[in-house]
Amino acid sequence: MTTEHFDFQGDVLDQSHDIPVLVDFWAAWCAPCRMLAPILERLAEKYSGSWKLVKIDTERFPELAERFGVKGIPDVRLFVNGEVVDSFSGALPEYQIEQWLKKVIPGPYAKEVDLAEKFFFQGKCGMAASLAEGVLQKEPMNSKALALLIRLRLFSHPYEAVNLCRRLEGEAEYVSLCEAALVIARLLMLQKDALPLDPVRDCYADALLKLAGENFDEALEGFIGVIRENRYFDDDSSRKACIAIFRYLGEEHEITRKHRKAFDRALY
Known part of the structure; x- marks a missing residue:
């Protein structure tokens, strides 16, 4: 014009x-x-x-x-x-x-995805998932809808979240989310019986239960406790778990800010 x-x-x-x-x-x-x-x-x-x-x-x-x-x-x-x-x-x-x-440039379904995100943060996860799934049926590679669905599915259907992460490969904006989701998904699927015998085993297993219940505050306390006693238990997974939770919540989240210094001190 x-x-x-x-x-x-x-x-x-x-x-x-x-x-x-x-x-x-x-x-x-x-x-x-x-x-x-x-x-x-x-x-x-x-x-x-x-x-x-x-x-x-x-x-x-x-x-x-x-x-x-x-x-x-x-x-x-x-x-x-x-x-x-x-x-x-x-x-x-x-x-x-x-x-x-x-x-x-916003996609044709940007308003639907924005509304789904709004529902997610309001705790209306069923409505958020329904909207995100509807968008993905019409636009299967809608990155924002995929990222939202990863968050919605991670704790209830970790296998599905892993598959969704694969669809976001190469999307620089969502690398951090996907890396965090893959670590958390592995932890959610761990069986206590498969863990090696160690004095920190029960504390670690309890932290996993807290994580599965999305009690990030107490999960971080547990994982940091394991780091202090035996950082390399389960292939250094407590450290990886803390980083994944921080990335999932975001660096400015109050729970991240609460535990970040204790985590750093536990490492050194």
Whole structure:
């Protein structure tokens, strides 16, 4: 779209509630802008219906460039639901822009996955799972839905969670979650009778039970206790378990913050 009959509020902000809008801040005198323009136009045609391209001449609309802090051009901003969600500057190669678009453009089922995540954090796991499964039936490689379903299935169906992790191989954003899920799944499937005899065996088995019950606080206390007594019991699994729980919960989670220092001290 050119700026001949241009209304920023309507053509960008309002429309971005219906379809993502890619805004290219450019100027006629800018050589990199002239290099980037045909690339964006080709991609806009290729992905017609997924997002819309709007070109803003910074010479004609300097107030818009100033409003969004554009320091150099070309400057490309992606608007979704009236907000800038990502951006890049400079004339990038076409393949790199295409990869960026695949990462940042919301999929057709983004709202369903967002609602499923909301249900998950509200403890409505059945509703969350139903929505995530429905999305995956329509879009089997929806990464966000897969990641959510891993969380939903990990403690009730660890085998299924392992298989879901395989479907996310190569997705850099979810490497940490999958690594944590694979460690936790193994621990959930351990049988006490298979553990070697050792003074820490009962403490370790109790920590496994706490983990299975999603009592992460007491599970971490147990695993850290095992580390202090015999770090290498079950192939160093108590250390691996703590790291997996920290990654699963996130570094800012209150339980992670509570136990992180004790874990570090136990190692050294």
